[in-house]
Amino acid sequence: MTSVEKVKTLSEVASFDMENCASSTFLPLGHSKFPVYRASTPRGSCKLFKTLLTNKCRMDCRYCVNSKCALRRQPHKYEPGELARTFHFFYKKRMVEALFLSSSIEEPEQNMEEMLEEVRILREEMRFRGYIHLKVLPGSTRDQVHRAALYADRLSINIETISPSHLSELSSTKDMKNDILMRQAWIRGEARKRAGVSHTTQLIVGALGESDREVFGCAISEYAHMEVRRVYYSPFSPILGTPMEGDSPAGKWRGHRLYQLDCLYRDYNFSRDEIDLAFRNDFLPNEDPKVTIARSRLAKPQEINGLGKEELIRIPGVGPRTAEKIASHKKRITSMLQLHRLGVNLPKALPFIKIDGSYQERLTTFACA
Numbered sequence: 461m462t463s464v465e466k467v468k469t470l471s472e473v474a475s476f477d478m479e480n481c482a483s484s485t486f487l488p489l490g491h492s493k494f495p496v497y498r499a500s501t502p503r504g505s506c507k508l509f510k511t512l513l514t515n516k517c518r519m520d521c522r523y524c525v526n527s528k529c530a531l532r533r534q535p536h537k538y539e540p541g542e543l544a545r546t547f548h549f550f551y552k553k554r555m556v557e558a559l560f561l562s563s564s565i566e567e568p569e570q571n572m573e574e575m576l577e578e579v580r581i582l583r584e585e586m587r588f589r590g591y592i593h594l595k596v597l598p599g600s601t602r603d604q605v606h607r608a609a610l611y612a613d614r615l616s617i618n619i620e621t622i623s624p625s626h627l628s629e630l631s632s633t634k635d636m637k638n639d640i641l642m643r644q645a646w647i648r649g650e651a652r653k654r655a656g657v658s659h660t661t662q663l664i665v666g667a668l669g670e671s672d673r674e675v676f677g678c679a680i681s682e683y684a685h686m687e688v689r690r691v692y693y694s695p696f697s698p699i700l701g702t703p704m705e706g707d708s709p710a711g712k713w714r715g716h717r718l719y720q721l722d723c724l725y726r727d728y729n730f731s732r733d734e735i736d737l738a739f740r741n742d743f744l745p746n747e748d749p750k751v752t753i754a755r756s757r758l759a760k761p762q763e764i765n766g767l768g769k770e771e772l773i774r775i776p777g778v779g780p781r782t783a784e785k786i787a788s789h790k791k792r793i794t795s796m797l798q799l800h801r802l803g804v805n806l807p808k809a810l811p812f813i814k815i816d817g818s819y820q821e822r823l824t825t826f827a828c829a
């Protein structure tokens with residue numbers, strides 16, 4: 461039987477990867493508890509079991525709790541087949557629905573092979589058809605990446621930071637070009653061949669004083685050249701027992717603002733020039749970047765009637781669906797109540813619009829309730 465301590469430790473340390481998790485709960489296991497995440501995946505929202513195969517690592521990433529230069533913790537590792545059995549047990553009990561499997565690195569090729577065997581057992585022997593996100597380890601082979609794409613819905617390898625020189629400051633054992641970018645190109649090749657496989661990555665924000673502009677420039681390059689589906693932003697937070705424990709954390713809000721900017725770029729099709737307007741001295745202010753951009757772009761309030769969808773979605777408080785509804789609205793819009801019913805966030809939108817010729821900067825005469 462799997463030790464409770466092993467499940468708990470290996471699932472807790474996996475929390476540092478930022479798969480799109482909205483919240484977490486702790487489920488009982490013996491006299492202990494382990495985390496399960498509510499994650500948004502291409503197959504919809506599901507209960508995600510995140511775990512490492514092992515937390516033993518020979519790499520020296522200075523920010524990481526599992527690094528060989530961090531204060532040693534009790535090492536754990538799943539035995540062959542044990543992770544597949546453990547996950548399947550939780551799945552049958554309806555405690556979890558999806559798997560996120562990563563690993564620290566003792567021997568990269570061997571560890572990748574061990575992870576592949578667990579997902580092979582799940583898919584081929586246990587007939588598990590749910591969502592699997594599999595990390596590709598630096599050092600894995602081209603053939604392993606190919607086989608990973610046969611089993612997983614999502615493959616990822618973390619680029620971690622904005623440049624090879626930044627990575628060499630964070631780790632003397634990882635090389636961005638050979639260990640990460642080469643494998644990203646292999647994953648891209650697999651994702652092109654298989655429509656059901658997506659490709660993501662993660663960036664640590666602010667570990668070495670890099671600006672938001674630099675971080676987002678790297679993200680744009682990942683979207684353009686590596687064709688990643690999502691970049692996850694992980695604001696740097698120093699961990700006790702690591703060489704960086706005394707360094708300053710990056711505010712969590714930086715991650716939130718970068719996600720908002722990312723959404724404007726990917727979902728709203730904001731241009732590079734528009735994205736540039738979000739920065740102040742190369743950093744994002746702690747406000748919605750759509751508001752910052754609108755203040756620079758819109759010299760005066762826009763008459764809401766007659767605007768097309770592309771112009772409407774550039775107004776704060778107007779999302780793509782609401783823009784669609786306003787653009788196809790048959791009658792002239794003459795009141796805040798009409799806009800509210802169409803889904804506009806009035807407090808955000810009012811400073812930037814006129815309604816039927818009149819401008820009201822604040823919501824003083826209208827109750828949304």
Ligand code: SF4
Nearest residue numbers: 517519521524527564
């Ligand atoms: S490779 Fe680096 S980031 Fe990954 S577990 Fe090892 S020390 Fe941590």
